[in-house]
Amino acid sequence: xxxxxxxxxxxxxxxxxxxxxxxxxxxxxxxxxxxxxxxxxxxxxxxxxxxxxxxxxxxxxxxxxxxxxxxxxxxxxxxxxxxxxxxxxxxxxxxxxxxxxxxxxxxxxxxxxxxxxxxxxxxxxxxxxxxxxxxxxxxxxxxxxxxxxxxxxxxxxxxxxxxxxxxxxxxxxxxxxxxxxxxxxxxxxxxxxxxxxxxxxxxxxxxxxxxxxxxxxxxxxxxxxxxxxxxxxxxxxxxxxxxxxxxxxxxxxxxxxxxxxxxxxxxxxxxxxxxxxxxxxxxxxxxxxxxxxxxxxxxxxxxxxxxxxxxxxxxxxxxxxxx
Amino acid sequence: xxxxxxxxxxxxxxxxxxxxxxxxxxxxxxxxxxxxxxxxxxxxxxxxxxxxxxxxxxxxxxxxxxxxxxxxxxxxxxxxxxxxxxxxxxxxxxxxxxxxxxxxxxxxxxxxxxxxxxxxxxxxxxxxxxxxxxxxxxxxxxxxxxxxxxxxxxxxxxxxxxxxxxxxxxxxxxxxxxxxxxxxxxx
Numbered sequence: 001x002x003x004x005x006x007x008x009x010x011x012x013x014x015x016x017x018x019x020x021x022x023x024x025x026x027x028x029x030x031x032x033x034x035x036x037x038x039x040x041x042x043x044x045x046x047x048x049x050x051x052x053x054x055x056x057x058x059x060x061x062x063x064x065x066x067x068x069x070x071x072x073x074x075x076x077x078x079x080x081x082x083x084x085x086x087x088x089x090x091x092x093x094x095x096x097x098x099x100x101x102x103x104x105x106x107x108x109x110x111x112x113x114x115x116x117x118x119x120x121x122x123x124x125x126x127x128x129x130x131x132x133x134x135x136x137x138x139x140x141x142x143x144x145x146x147x148x149x150x151x152x153x154x155x156x157x158x159x160x161x162x163x164x165x166x167x168x169x170x171x172x173x174x175x176x177x178x179x180x181x182x183x184x185x186x187x188x189x190x191x192x193x194x195x196x197x198x199x200x201x202x203x204x205x206x207x208x209x210x211x212x213x214x215x216x217x218x219x220x221x222x223x224x225x226x227x228x229x230x231x232x233x234x235x236x237x238x239x240x241x242x243x244x245x246x247x248x249x250x251x252x253x254x255x256x257x258x259x260x261x262x263x264x265x266x267x268x269x270x271x272x273x274x275x276x277x278x279x280x281x282x283x284x285x286x287x288x289x290x291x292x293x294x295x296x297x298x299x300x301x302x303x304x305x306x307x308x309x310x311x312x313x314x315x316x317x318x319x320x321x322x323x
Numbered sequence: 324x325x326x327x328x329x330x331x332x333x334x335x336x337x338x339x340x341x342x343x344x345x346x347x348x349x350x351x352x353x354x355x356x357x358x359x360x361x362x363x364x365x366x367x368x369x370x371x372x373x374x375x376x377x378x379x380x381x382x383x384x385x386x387x388x389x390x391x392x393x394x395x396x397x398x399x400x401x402x403x404x405x406x407x408x409x410x411x412x413x414x415x416x417x418x419x420x421x422x423x424x425x426x427x428x429x430x431x432x433x434x435x436x437x438x439x440x441x442x443x444x445x446x447x448x449x450x451x452x453x454x455x456x457x458x459x460x461x462x463x464x465x466x467x468x469x470x471x472x473x474x475x476x477x478x479x480x481x482x483x484x485x486x487x488x489x490x491x492x493x494x495x496x497x498x499x500x501x502x503x504x505x506x507x508x509x510x
Contacts, residue, residue: 005465008488010495012446013465015439016361018369024356026349029370033348036374037381103349 027103031268090259090298091281093251099268101242108179115173120164127157127205140202142218142302149321153206153214161200168194180240187236190227197223211292212308212318219301230257237262263296270294275312277304277319284312295319329393336381348377351394354466355401361462362405363412364447372404395476402459406451413451442503449498457491464488
């Protein structure tokens with residue numbers, strides 16, 4: 001009664017396979033998973049939200065570094081978020097990204113494509129736990145600020161910096177962008193073999209018992225050849241984040257790519273508003289699932305991020321009391 | 324080409340990296356869902372169980388600094404979840420056969436669709452009679468999982484996989500024959 005398939009398995013088992021209508025839908029399942037996890041996580045949620053924004057800063061820095069291989073960081077994410085000719089961050093350009101587009105970028109990232117050859121010149125290392133601001137300053141090499149009104153931080157650590165150069169493989173980069181729906185010709189030929197050098201400075205993180213976290217790091221520095229058209233790269237990145245070609249072109253021309261940091265904000269994770277902290281530009285982010293708030297701003301040559309369960313107004317007030 | 328290993332992604336997840344978890348999820352979801360669907364036969368239940376499996380993965384604390392076979396872990400947890408659901412269903416089976424609503428081919432006649440549904444029911448009834456590991460091996464192999472991966476997933480020597488599969492196939496045939504005859508008698 002029972003025969004075997006080519007794998008030597010009783011062929012009746014093939015009847016159990018999902019038909020096309022019932023096939024897996026990973027993107028929808030991922031969205032459902034996030035909702036379920038948030039529902040079940042309770043107090044862990046705030047920690048995850050905070051961790052995400054900590055990672056956001058880290059990923060910004062890392063992606064800017066283009067240390068894709070060395071950090072084993074998904075290449076598309078790097079290309080999608082920060083393949084920009086940053087020099088010094090002075091302002092932010094938040095870009096809303098749909099969950100569908102994020103899922104697409106994630107799927108592309110999983111393909112393992114690589115935007116070029118990486119030569120690492122400075123080694124990142126493990127985060128170092130320190131006991132005081134003085135120790136943090138010694139390890140990080142810059143003046144560490146804190147928020148006295150929160151009391152002494154419960155934890156303090158220093159994330160080491162690093163540096164490297166990416167030699168762009170234009171063919172690969174175009175392939176990656178093409179998969180993300182970008183017209184590959186937007187990326188100029190001048191990018192082929194271009195060397196993009198980046199320096200990432202150490203970051204200092206302070207945490208308090210109520211979940212408030214304060215991160216500071218000097219702005220990363222990026223250097224690229226004069227012939228590289230940063231606006232064209234920016235235009236491709238904006239398209240990869242889901243903007244229409246016309247919209248991406250318009251915005252890329254309006255952005256000063258020498259000092260603007262593009263921050264992709266997934267719409268299913270957070271909403272954002274532009275804010276001013278101490279006279280400097282910044283962003284306030286609010287978890288759409290109520291897990292907390294974050295503000296990101298720059299002051300001088302330093303980037304700051306403050307996250308926690310406090311309201312945006314309270315976080316802004318805390319940021320104003322930074323010393 | 325460079326693809327992050329599951330172990331590296333896991334290490335990043337332990338540090339709170341949401342993105343790495345999403346990569347793991349997208350990398351393994353289709354197979355986990357496929358395995359569960361084969362066991363329970365409905366999209367809703369397979370999706371629900373798959374969510375539980377990944378929630379367990381998310382909460383699992385893996386030892387740092389070691390290689391971890393994530394797919395093996397996921398298949399094991401998914402098989403356990405689906406197998407338990409299947410056996411639980413089999414206990415209710417007689418009183419509610421409508422619990423097996425696999426999709427049917429629109430091109431089939433009602434009689435053909437009914438016959439196929441009966442065969443599927445008998446296949447699942449047979450699986451419910453087998454040891455858990457036999458079920459896992461048979462379904463994963465049917466899904467195209469290699470002998471090497473099967474050995475790792477089921478924690479057996481690679482050289483034993485062929486023999487174990489053959490025995491599992493024989494046990495299935497016997498259980499299927501009995502289940503099919505029960506179906507026939509029940510009509």
